[in-house]
Amino acid sequence: MLRNLSMNIAQSWISTQVQDHVWVVPTFQSIHILAIAALVFASFSVDVAILRSPAGARAIPWLGSSYRWTWTALAVLLVSGAILITGEPARSLMNLFFRIKVVLVLVGAALTLVLQRSLTGEGRSSLSNSALVALAALSIPVWVAILFCGRFIAYFGDLAG
Amino acid sequence: MTSFFVWLESTPLAVAIAESRWMFPTFEVLHVFGLALVVGSIAAFDLRTLGLAWPSRRLETLVREILPWTWSGFVLAVVTGLLLFLSSAATYIENRVFLAKMALLLLAGLNVLLFHFHPHHHRFTVEGQVSPVLRASAAVSLTLWTAIVVLGRWIGYSLTVG
Numbered sequence: 001m002l003r004n005l006s007m008n009i010a011q012s013w014i015s016t017q018v019q020d021h022v023w024v025v026p027t028f029q030s031i032h033i034l035a036i037a038a039l040v041f042a043s044f045s046v047d048v049a050i051l052r053s054p055a056g057a058r059a060i061p062w063l064g065s066s067y068r069w070t071w072t073a074l075a076v077l078l079v080s081g082a083i084l085i086t087g088e089p090a091r092s093l094m095n096l097f098f099r100i101k102v103v104l105v106l107v108g109a110a111l112t113l114v115l116q117r118s119l120t121g122e123g124r125s126s127l128s129n130s131a132l133v134a135l136a137a138l139s140i141p142v143w144v145a146i147l148f149c150g151r152f153i154a155y156f157g158d159l160a161g
Numbered sequence: 162m163t164s165f166f167v168w169l170e171s172t173p174l175a176v177a178i179a180e181s182r183w184m185f186p187t188f189e190v191l192h193v194f195g196l197a198l199v200v201g202s203i204a205a206f207d208l209r210t211l212g213l214a215w216p217s218r219r220l221e222t223l224v225r226e227i228l229p230w231t232w233s234g235f236v237l238a239v240v241t242g243l244l245l246f247l248s249s250a251a252t253y254i255e256n257r258v259f260l261a262k263m264a265l266l267l268l269a270g271l272n273v274l275l276f277h278f279h280p281h282h283h284r285f286t287v288e289g290q291v292s293p294v295l296r297a298s299a300a301v302s303l304t305l306w307t308a309i310v311v312l313g314r315w316i317g318y319s320l321t322v323g
Contacts, residue, residue: 026318030311033193034200037310041201041230061217069214144194151190155182 003160006089018087025087028080035076036147042069043112043143050115050136054129058119067116074109096157101149104142111139169250178248185248192241196313198234200306202227210291210299220291249320258319262312269305272298 009015018024046066050057057063085092092098115135118127127135169175178184206227208214215223246253253259276298 022318026314027311030314033197033310033314034307036193037197037199037201037204039201040194040197041205044230045226062215065215065217147194147197148190151193152186155186 002093003090006093009086009089009093012086015086015089018083025084028083032077032080032084032150035073035080038069039073039077040143042066042073043108044140046070046115046119047136047139050119050132054132054136057132060119063116063120067112067120070112074105074112077105090160092153094158094160095153096159097149097152098157101146101153104146104149108139108142108146111135111142115139163251163254166250166254169247172247174244175247175250178244185245188241188244192238192245195234195237195239195241196310198230199238200310202230202234203302203306207299207303211296211303212291252320253316256316256319258312258315262309262316265305265309265312269302269309272302272305 043066046057046060046063049060114127115132118132170179178188205215206223209216209218209220209223276295279292279294279298
């Protein structure tokens with residue numbers, strides 16, 4: 001199914017546009033990296049604050065800003081990532097590390113949402129301090145693993161045969 | 162001069178990186194991670210200085226908080242960058258995009274020095290004052306680091322395409 005999807009995308013007008021203009025891929029890869037930088041700083045800031053003091057993290061005044069940056073960066077990553085996939089669909093969709101990356105992005109986003117709701121939303125007291133620490137400690141390696149998977153797509157995991 | 166870089170890429174470590182299937186990609190990921198820490202932390206400071214983001218983070222505490230991020234990211238990016246450079250030193254040293262990236266890194270470093278030695282620096286860190294020069298420095302910093310990321314990505318394409 002994914003093989004057919006990648007073939008259909010490769011034949012689309014937008015895919016040929018991306019392939020025909022040599023500047024598009026490196027430009028969107030650069031935007032992708034800038035968004036990763038924003039996400040890493042915004043997300044890790046909260047995670048490290050939780051690991052230092054889970055009780056104190058609930059009172060951090062910049063939590064709202066941090067989560068705005070995290071979600072904005074994630075949106076930019078999704079849009080720029082979609083454009084990059086459009087240019088070379090088989091390279092992404094038919095790659096083991098791309099598939100692992102997609103799963104990890106969903107896990108990272110879910111962790112962010114749970115932590116955000118627990119720290120700033122109505123469910124402020126829904127998670128214990130030890131649960132907050134566990135989720136924050138999990139969030140950091142998940143984002144690092146996403147970074148590894150994203151770069152490894154270029155080198156390993158080709159499933160196209 | 163060129164022979165020095167040819168010698169560099171013939172050293173056992175350089176050959177090991179060039180011939181290994183996993184070393185170059187791994188160092189590349191770690192380089193991007195280091196760069197993300199540097200750019201993310203510096204951009205947060207620059208945007209806060211310009212009044213565009215993180216309004217509830219006090220500037221003076223933000224400076225203290227981001228420094229470990231910036232320096233650890235910088236060390237990681239430099240070490241892995243050197244290892245990546247070693248693998249094809251003679252090629253990189255003649256690549257204009259790579260040289261432009263190095264020039265911008267130098268300018269970004271000078272910009273940081275300007276910030277640290279600026280006469281308003283102490284007032285700024287103690288009282289949260291932001292002088293026009295520091296705002297200009299933040300704008301220059303944001304531009305330089307964005308360009309460094311773009312050029313860094315273009316190096317790969319300039320080696321294979323151009």
